Amino acid sequence: MNKIIFLDFDGVLNTEHYQGLLQYQGKSWQDEYGAFFDPNAVKQLKRIVDATGADIVIESSWKYLGLDAMKELWKVRSLPGKIIDITPSSVSDEYLSNVDLDNLDASMLHCKGLEISSWLSKNETQDFRYVIIDDEYVILDSQLPYFILINPYEGITEEQANKIISILNE
Numbered sequence: 001m002n003k004i005i006f007l008d009f010d011g012v013l014n015t016e017h018y019q020g021l022l023q024y025q026g027k028s029w030q031d032e033y034g035a036f037f038d039p040n041a042v043k044q045l046k047r048i049v050d051a052t053g054a055d056i057v058i059e060s061s062w063k064y065l066g067l068d069a070m071k072e073l074w075k076v077r078s079l080p081g082k083i084i085d086i087t088p089s090s091v092s093d094e095y096l097s098n099v100d101l102d103n104l105d106a107s108m109l110h111c112k113g114l115e116i117s118s119w120l121s122k123n124e125t126q127d128f129r130y131v132i133i134d135d136e137y138v139i140l141d142s143q144l145p146y147f148i149l150i151n152p153y154e155g156i157t158e159e160q161a162n163k164i165i166s167i168l169n170e
Contacts, residue, residue: 003054003168004130005045006087006116009062011152013037013045018155033073034062040153046080048161055121058086059112059132083162088122102134107147113140131167133160 007013018038022029029035048054058070063086065073071083116132118138132139136150146167148160156164 001129003052004128004133005048005054005056005168006059006119006130006134007045007056007079008112008134008136008150009037009058009060010035012060012133012150012155013041015041015152015155033065033069037077037079038155042079044156044158044161047158048156048164048168049081049166054081054131054168055084056081057113057116058083059116059134063087063091063166066120068099078094087112087119089115113143116143122161126138128140129168129170131164133164 014035015038018040019029019035022036026055049056057140058067062073063070066076067083067086070086073079074081074083113132113135130146131145132143133150133156134147135150137147137149139147148164150156150160
């Protein structure tokens with residue numbers, strides 16, 4: 001079974017605490033890719049990846065830089081895990097062909113939850129166990145058991161990492 005982490009960056013890896021600390025210390029807070037990630041949050045992501053072998057699909061707004069840029073960022077910053085894809089910026093035809101369009105709110109077509117659902121639908125030939133890590137409630141109700149809401153001030157905590165590991169290793 002494939003394990004997937006749908007990962008947001010801002011508020012998850014790029015924390016308010018760390019950005020404030022860098023600014024307080026008068027240090028640079030970004031590079032050519034964007035804001036630096038909090039080392040404590042990255043450490044927890046590494047624990048998750050090491051314990052589960054999960055691959056990463058980017059669902060962050062940073063995905064608009066493109067998959068190649070995301071992979072390059074991961075390599076340059078020596079971040080844990082392997083990025084295998086980004087979620088679509090719109091809902092796929094595969095998803096729309098399997099949903100009740102009469103009861104679909106059109107404003108939801110740009111919802112991260114629908115983009116994740118669309119990605120899963122597009123890749124339905126594979127069996128996935130997944131988790132969604134985000135600092136905003138941007139999911140579908142059906143995704144709630146796989147969703148971890150992160151406090152944007154502190155990013156991924158040890159307790160949340162333990163819960164994520166449990167979900168992926170069930």
